[in-house]
Amino acid sequence: MSFQIIEQSTKYDVCIVGSGAGGGMAAKILADKGFKIALVEAGPNFDPANPEQRTQLRWPYESPRRGASTVRAFGDFDMAYGGWQIDGEPYTKAPGTEFDWFRSQMVGGRTNHWGRISLRFGPLDFKRKDFDGKGDNWPIGYEDVRPYYDKVDKLIGVFGTKENIPNEPDGFFLPPPKPRLHELYLKKGTSKVGIPMIPSRLSILTKRVNKKRQACFYCNQCSRSCSVYGDFSSSSVLVNPAIETGNVDLFTNAMVREVITDENGKASGVYYINKEDGKDYRIKAKVVILAASACSSARILLNSKSTTHPNGLANSSEVVGKYLHDSTGASRMAFMPELMDRKRYNEDGVGGMHMYTPWWLNDDKNLGFSRGYHIEYWGGMGMPSYGFGFNTEFLHTLAPQVLGDRKAGGYGVGLMQDVKRFYGSTLGMAGRGESIPRAENRCEIDSQKVDKYGIPVLKFNYKWSEEEVKQAAHMQDSFEAIIKSIGAIPLGDKPGKETNYGLENPGRIIHEVGTTRMGADATTSVLNEYNQAHDVSNLFVVDGGAFVSQADKNPTWTILALAWRASDYLAEEMKKGNI
């Protein structure tokens, strides 16, 4: 077969690569404004209401592995097509460094299964350098993004409460659900040790925001994506409505290899490989928006080499791929004897915690590390799946009163009863913290390797610094204080220095951002403050790549707000004829 590139005949106003948070938002806003859009997605189509794809409300016994995470990384019913590794699409790591990269390839990307924790960055979060001298400030501040956070709140819906905490801005909140039992215990305990807990802020509809989406019916399964659209998935909430305008052509199973440029160095479209027929295609567009997720977009840019852009596209600063950073993460579990022998009731609630702890020590300058973390909690009488009831003998040793004259372990009716008695008495917590972006932490093109589509792959090079390790140590102290405050018993040994205090590998928290950061100075940043490439005026990146620093807040609400802001700006510039 001769090599040939098939050209799609339509010339689009905008070609958007990736349909996750950033791409979905850009598609929705620009389609509403009447632009003709090609939305190009590497994975298959997905709609949580499609019964063939639905996993919501399935029982563990509907899966032959009872929900185990062998095929899908977060369990058999989780709604991510992809994982830490994808067949035929490898990535590599520089020796002595760690990075785990989670990809989900499907319409909606990782927003189909994400945790729905929807936090605004606060005023401090955009200007951390002003306070601790580390990293860089964003070129914009909270007031620039605030109107877009407001719009995102109203369009998508997020529950929460007005708290007036200086760096945790309030928004347009739907009413929160009441806390669960263990959350009430935690609230009571943490208040005794000076750690705050407030209702969580999740993009789940406790009330409706429009007629197309129903309210949450409390099955706790947002990670499976909601078939009545009661939570935010880009697929159901942004991509579907964008397509309904008639202005969007959706290309699925279309793996973009590079951005094409014309003789003036301007973007003129993309090349993609159709995974179904294996052929190469070209889409022409006046504007290209990358939203393939921070590392994928950096990869596309670095692979888009030409005589006018020898380092890759939009990379005259040589910053593409650098300043990669993820949230820090560490966790601890506990067993709470008071929660044994619980009365049964349906405690599913929404698909996430009903309360959380925002960072509470912004004013403390003597911590030995610079940036904060928030704490997420889990527990309750959830649906059993693979792993449930493991190591009952271990719980026996913590609650010997259960055994009477029996010994730990065992079998028979006694064991059955013990499992029943322990149900709902374990809980856990995890810190999610801000790391300091550094140029050395990066992804670059591996000079030795291509994926099965022949596209050069990413090589990661990422190390934590003492800052992050000290922060994890502090998290562990906080966890112990919290566990003690509720009269619970921490499980396992307290992670110490030898394990970096349980600090997870970079990438593990799946908040990777910063690879195409924005800035006022074109020599030290890739994008301007509107997510527009300094070097190429008709090229935008609207995923987490644009972040200068990732606060201790999960990134997606900010990705969404910035993608909307960039889309408004782009539309204005096109109207003015500047693009």
Add this chain to the structure above:
Amino acid sequence: MDRRESLKTLIIGGAGTTMLLSCRIDDKPDTVGISENIESDFDYGRTPEEERWDENLMSEQFYTENELATMAILADIIIPGQGDYPPASKTGITDFIEFISKDIPEHQTPMRGGLRWLRTESHKRFDKDFTEISSEEQLKIVEDIAYPMDVKPQFSQAAIFFSRLRNLVTTGYFTSKPGIEFLGYMGNKPNVWDGVPQDVLDEHGLAYDEKMLKVAIKPEERNEIEDWNDYIV
């Protein structure tokens, strides 16, 4: 067919789909057009590749007849059932362990080796296969390996095997339909969460504070479309 009709046809679908019906608490559900669908027996939202992978695993056989029979006996010793709740062997436990041992191959050698140890032990003590000795004799062996924190040195490996088996049997049972009922898990269905029941709060000496009661979602308002006109941030 109007939407209401097409929703009715869902009743022939899987358990999950029929449940969605009862969650339609509002009387004018002009929402998603869930299409007609008849689900096959083994369909829980797999991609074509995942379906092939599952089928592939199911087409292979790892355990022998004797191993499966031994496992069924042990499973019923571990989870014998109680009252109306059946013993583990009646809940598909061997199918599950057969599948998971291919899905998570790390189980294979410890399980096969443990079962083989048991066979040898049974022959040594009673000169018969484990499946042929009496229940009292079976329990004699099990008693020696069932308490991992309190095991004689010569049974240390066998106790580790038994703990693995106990894990698999327990997890298999409590993820089966009867096991979930025995456990008393009451969720996985559309409902309206309005907080911890009052008697449970009382039992634990806890209460919702005034502020929470004021701001929390009121069940009767859940189907309203939020109106931001008077909302001040």
